[in-house]
Amino acid sequence: MSDKSLNNDIITYATRLGDDAVVLGHRVSEWVSYGPFLEEDIALGNVALDLIGRARMFYTYAAELEDKGRTEDDFAFMRTEREYQNHLINELPRGNFANTIIRQLMVDVFNQHYLEQLRHSKDETLAAIAEKGIKETRYHLRRSRHWTLRLGDGTEESHQKIQQALEDVWGFTHELFEQDELELRLAEQGIAVKAADLKDQWLKDVTAILEEATLKLPQEEWAVRGGREGYHTEYLGQMLAMMQSVHRAYPGCQW
Amino acid sequence: MILENLELFEVFVRSKRGLDHKHVGSLHAEDHEQALEYARDVYTRRSEGVSLWVVKSRDICASQEDDSDCFFDPSDDKPYRHATYYPLPKEVGNM
Secondary structure: OOOHHHHHHHHHHHOOOOOOOHHHHHHHHOOOOOOOOHHHHHHHHHHHHHHHHHHHHHHHHHHHHHOOOOOOOOOHOOOOOOOOOOOHHHHOOOOHHHHHHHHHHHHHHHHHEEEEEEEEOHHHHHHHHHHHHHHHHHHHHHHHHHHHHHHOOOHHHHHHHHHHHHHHHHHHHHHHHHOOHHHHHHHOOOOOOOOOOOOOOOHHHHHHHHHHHOOOOOOOOOOOHHHHHOOOOOOHHHHHHHHHHHHHOOOOOOO | OOOHHHHEEEEEEOOOOOOOOEEEEHHHHEOHHHHHHHHHHOOOOOOOOOOOEEEHHHHHHOHHHHHHHHHHHHHOOOOHHHHHHHHHHHHHOOO
């Protein structure tokens, strides 16, 4: 494989990881000023900032490799829905608090194992970003685990709402472990993480937390996929329209 | 989430190893564990600390304004309780 095509593969991979982070970061940021109470509002804002910071690092790296004068902002604000290649679970609306928490739990457990592997990537920059990210993710997981226990093993209403949120998100988790040729090529070279290898441990961890929270693991067999190919739910377009509107109206604007 | 269900906690942050924990403010949380997490999120966002304590506000027994006279005033006229009250022998030099 030529250096150029390897370079292109890494650009795409870094961009995808940036997409995952910025889309989820934006969704979590939508809670700011709507949090259930002040302390939780600030905590959610912190999580959002961690994720957006992570996206900046991935995008900046992709821009460097590409070397065409684009910046992190071009990646975040000047690409269309079809160009975004995030996992669909990240773009689902924030929903109610239970939806937000259970989605976060699924992603945090995944990220914990994913970043743990990415730390050992042969690509030093990706490894360094993972090294920083894993610490943040451990804290995110601590929060989402505690909230899952609180809501699952809380009142009848909170239990019912988070169980429903779990049913609603479950079909979006499978995609996390599926990879296309490009990612498998990179995984073979020790650059990307082989996500399929993480599934057993992910399921074990998630099952243990759900059991402790008195929640039932969904049994339904449905799966939605397509994010890595640029096929999205109806929600991403609306989200991007909101997220990108200022930058597109005032290109290059800073404050 | 009803705010009335939450407890008030006082937060103490140690800014560096070797220093004391200092009171920095308060917050609402359901229990100690959650209070620690919120303390981290609310009071240490800009690298303010290396260690956190949280204490339920109602567990703190505080002196009352009314007690000030008998608690604190009597020490105002006892200068001999301060080291500076005592002249040092020349041989000791500066302490």
